[in-house]
Amino acid sequence: MSERSDSEETAVADPPAPTPAYAPVERASVRDLLQQPRVRRLGTRAVVALVAAVVVGFLAADWRVGVTAGIVAAIGEAVYRARSHSSVPAWRRASAAERRTEAQLRSLQRNGYRTLHARAIPDSEAQIDHLVVGPTGVYAVDSEKWDRRLPVRVQSGKKLFHGPFDMKPRLTEAKWEATRAGELISARYGREITVVPSLAVYGPPVPWKIMTIRGVDVYQGDRARKWITKRERALTQEEIDRIYEIAAEVLPPRYGEG
Numbered sequence: 001m002s003e004r005s006d007s008e009e010t011a012v013a014d015p016p017a018p019t020p021a022y023a024p025v026e027r028a029s030v031r032d033l034l035q036q037p038r039v040r041r042l043g044t045r046a047v048v049a050l051v052a053a054v055v056v057g058f059l060a061a062d063w064r065v066g067v068t069a070g071i072v073a074a075i076g077e078a079v080y081r082a083r084s085h086s087s088v089p090a091w092r093r094a095s096a097a098e099r100r101t102e103a104q105l106r107s108l109q110r111n112g113y114r115t116l117h118a119r120a121i122p123d124s125e126a127q128i129d130h131l132v133v134g135p136t137g138v139y140a141v142d143s144e145k146w147d148r149r150l151p152v153r154v155q156s157g158k159k160l161f162h163g164p165f166d167m168k169p170r171l172t173e174a175k176w177e178a179t180r181a182g183e184l185i186s187a188r189y190g191r192e193i194t195v196v197p198s199l200a201v202y203g204p205p206v207p208w209k210i211m212t213i214r215g216v217d218v219y220q221g222d223r224a225r226k227w228i229t230k231r232e233r234a235l236t237q238e239e240i241d242r243i244y245e246i247a248a249e250v251l252p253p254r255y256g257e258g
Contacts (some may be wrong), residue, residue, distance in 0.1 A: 049074035097143035097202045097221060098129050104225040105130060105141075112237060113228070114244040119251035122184070126177050127254050130224075131195070133244045136231035138185070138195045140178040141224055144170070148203040160213045162204070171214045174199055184250040185243060193243060200224045 052073035057066020098117070105115045113134030120127055130141040146152070150163030160167040178197035185193045202221035210219045210227055219227055235243070 045074050095143065095145060097145040097200070100202060100221060101130055101141055101143040101200050101224050104222070105132060105228075108132070108134065108225060108228065111135070111229070112240060114240060116244070116247055116251065116253075118254040119181075119247070120254045121177055121180050122250070122252065124180075126173060126180075128177050128181060128251065131181065131247055131251065132228055133235075133240050133247065134228065135233045135235055135237075135240065136228060137234045138182070138193055138243060138247075139228055140174070140181060140195050140197045141228075142174050142177070142197075142199050143221065144199050144201045144203075146201055146203040150204060152201060152204050152206050154208075154211060154213060157211075158214065160218060168214070170199065171216045171218075175215045181247070181251055185246050188246045188250055189243060198224075198227060200227075 049070040053066040053070030055066075056069035057063050060066065102115075102117060105113070108115070111134070113132055115133075116128075116131045118127060118129060119131050128140045129143045130139075132139040132141065146162050150165075153161050155161065160171060174197045178195040182193055182195040185195070196217065197215065198217040198219065200219060200221040200223070206218065206220040208219075209223065210217055212218075217227065
């Protein structure tokens with residue numbers, strides 16, 4: 001190991017700067033405060049209340065009536081905001097199309113049908129919006145909200161288009177979801193159970209009642225209930241209950257809800 005020469009300088013590190021005893025406090029400006037969502041909401045509510053109070057008070061020539069109107073307007077704005085802005089993330093809420101289909105299917109309960117909503121296909125990102133088990137069989141309904149300005153059409157009985165868009169990927173996905181659900185249920189049930197796939201389309205008019213395209217039934221959204229019930233009876237109540245129980249186990253809820 002060589003020795004250092006006398007001319008070589010030894011580097012000495014500067015001592016670390018002392019750590020301040022406290023961190024400086026950042027003072028929020030009025031502008032920053034006004035940009036806070038909660039403050040903005042309260043500001044909007046105050047403006048609504050003030051306008052209502054002034055207008056109604058002026059028209060009624062009574063300040064007490066104006067104050068009452070302002071309070072009512074503020075409460076109304078708060079209720080409206082609470083209903084239209086849920087604290088639940090958007091991806092966890094059912095779409096408008098799903099809610100419309102769910103409302104139809106709810107009426108089938110008195111006829112022995114049972115329904116699961118927003119069920120995930122394990123080990124995938126796929127979801128069945130509504131799985132229905134009832135006297136006429138087992139069905140997978142995916143609720144679709146499409147742009148009403150674009151027409152729905154079929155080419156050669158095998159291709160589905162929404163305007164210029166080929167919907168083959170969506171048909172393939174819906175068929176795969178139903179097939180996979182049927183496989184999972186059948187394995188647990190001990191005999192083959194077929195799940196019939198479908199797309200319930202909302203928005204643009206569908207120029208037919210029901211059409212099977214690439215193995216998937218496609219129809220106007222408000223026909224979902226009739227599509228299920230207008231078939232021959234295939235399952236007993238005991239079979240329905242058992243298949244429903246199995247489906248609830250093998251197809252977990254997408255949003256962690258029952």
